[in-house]
Amino acid sequence: MEKLFQKISFSSATLVLILLLGIFTTLFISAKPAIAEFGLEFITDKRWNQEVSLPQTKTPAQVATPAQNLEDDDAIADEDDMILDEDDEDDSMTKTVFGGLVPIVGTLLSTLIALVFAMPIAMGIAVFLAEIASKNISKYVGIAIELLAAIPSIIFGMWGLYYFAPIISDTFGGYQVSLLTAGLVLGVMILPFMAAVTRDSMNTTPDVLKESAYALGATKFEVVKDVIFPFSKVGIIGSIILALGRALGETMAVAFLIGAVYSLPETITDPTISIPVAMAVNFGEASGLGESSLFYLGLILFILSFAVISFAKFYFLKRTKV
């Protein structure tokens, strides 16, 4: 019985390893056709689901998402007479190209905006919870902040689209669905997580260390800046990076807001797309090379977030020996 239980528990633990390896291999296998077709250039290619003519590929002409080339400009018509707008094209002459640049850039930029927006506020909240509020207030505000973290991401998406984005676009101009609004809502989402982890790091500063700074006549600001931050720096940086890792993979909140169009944003208020959103929106209708390209994107996202999260864990948040 003892042996049996031990075996079961060992197998369950090993399941984690198997799952992770499984995710990696499955994504890789499913992405393989796209990897074989586009190689690493996939990452720098901004065309998605685009037919290009095979024989005379000069430099790929200006990107044209289906929506854009409806009207069609003369330039493209002149240069590539072979390409017709949609179908009826002779198969041997064209192929469909998928590139990941737009969703990759969209993912990175929306995460960056979220981080820039959330970081100062999260630090402020953490300081408030750890150093300013009385025990009771800190407890209730802390619970409220953690409840914010518990709200399902799809709710953030809906609220963001119908209530938050209009205010942002009125203030900063541009579209309601844009990189900016998606990034900001993403920021609101990671805010509570970042604040809670930062507070926990700050709470590891021994009281007596803070007291001795106060005993020298330091103000609260100076104690936070000179004692608490340096002391818990490592944990704070770790929690920021961890929040970044989570933001990279967030799907639903961003799906409502980023616009889901495959074009590189020229300004921060332009719509674009991120990797998780590309997967969420296009997976259903994709097949063949398109589906494989989505898996390729998924693989990139998985590796990226795995790298970011483990970097945060191993370099900054090493568990103190228990």
Next chain:
Amino acid sequence: MRLTLNKIFLAFSVISALIGLGFLAWILVTLFIKGFSSLHLSLFLNDLVDGGLRNLIVGQLVLALLAALIGIPLGMVAGIYIREYGRGKYPELIRDLSDIMVSAPSIVIGAFVYSFAVAPFGGANGFAGVIALSIMMIPIIINTTDSMLSLVPKELREAGMALGASKYRVILDVVIKAAKVGIMTGILLAFARIAGETAPLLFTSETSNYFSLDLTDSFPSLTVSIYNLANEPEKSSRDLAWAASFILTVMVLVINLFGRYLTRNKK
């Protein structure tokens, strides 16, 4: 000068906290106003095909409960291995990997499950949704079990062993009991989290307009339907989405708060 700087800093910090609370209040009030006004008893009696939410609420709960049924025992037993049995580097590795998996993109887990539980069977099915959610749940349960067991004093284990009980009996009868409340809280928080997930279900269970308990076919899901409804142009669909969001949030937050209440009562 120093004092002014200090004041600015304190004000900034308090304002940050107010901003955080403001967002929470804003979202909750929005949900309440939009959701509550669309809320109707008929929503709980009809299925989506007749303009209600009954099948979706039941479906979401069935998916989450079945996922918990798989995820909780597996996660707990794995957590027990890491804390009580593992020797050397291996349990450390598993602990780190499960830490990382907690933060892994949920959409990728959906894609992973799709490729072995949807694609080969020709279409979305409830089983795939359950598997995806349980994969999300396992690492969370592992982490809670692991850290809650670490709080149990080792004397308790020794006392149990000293009575001549075998190790697994001591763990199941004594150690787990001592950590019971903390683990319960962790389980409820994990359950609340997966019950509100959308991304892993998008292409595994998908959703359905009809009442169904048949896990071999596409399965009704509240969250996925919210996503679909919210993107439809008719106002009636969006109102339904708000009502559904309200119900979902209340469900998730109540479970979450109940979980926290358990540990608070203890001490």
Next chain:
Amino acid sequence: MPVMNIKKFSFTYAGAEIPSLHNISLPIQKNKITALIGPSGCGKSTLLRSMNRIHDLYPGNKYDGKIELLDLETEKFKNILEIKKENEFIELRQKVGMIFQKPTPFPMSIFDNVAYGLKIAGIKNKTELADRVEASLKGSALWKEVHDRLGKSAMGLSGGQQQRLCIARAVAVKPEVLLFDEPTSALDPISTGAIEELIVELKKDVSIAIVTHNMQQASRISDFTAFMYLGDLIEYDKTENIFLNPKEKKTEDYITGRFG
């Protein structure tokens, strides 16, 4: 001449119903060492922590009575329990420094640790900072050991060195009073000896109150001793009187080791 006068002082912790200190009256003499002794829980640390109001970091505590501090410029006593404003607190804590049970080096270099109090007090001049850091480190008998690694992290020092660093840090801002809260309880006997010597040396410049549970330490270094028990001040006198000729039975029982 006293530099501090504690008068009919009572203290109640936040949320507690019964005061932890009752009606304590006690002077802290200028350029002397006053030891506070008594069994654990007698309130000696609570009293010490009232003297620079470090208690106020945690809200809700209640003070009664007076604690007066001599203003060296005006030569008048001021009741520190009336302090409410942030800048007055800062001023108080610059005048009344504190050393804690465990060494508390800040997460910065040795130099920056000692310079910290000076910097926040507004001294920016590099040479002045360097001079005063050097003087404080010499005054704390640490200069020889650390002068060639001032830029290194203070965390690398031994426990005894860290404690002397904390003393140097407190001394650097030239306080009038220094409060020591069992400063050697975490140290080995050799480091303890060095700290004791240092404390005696310091009384030239500063008045000292020290909480200790080590009676030999109190008798070795202090000029005056206050014996406290269960929140009351039982007896206060010159140290030799307390140890050789106590008036109270309680005091005698304690110093002869009958309880405590």
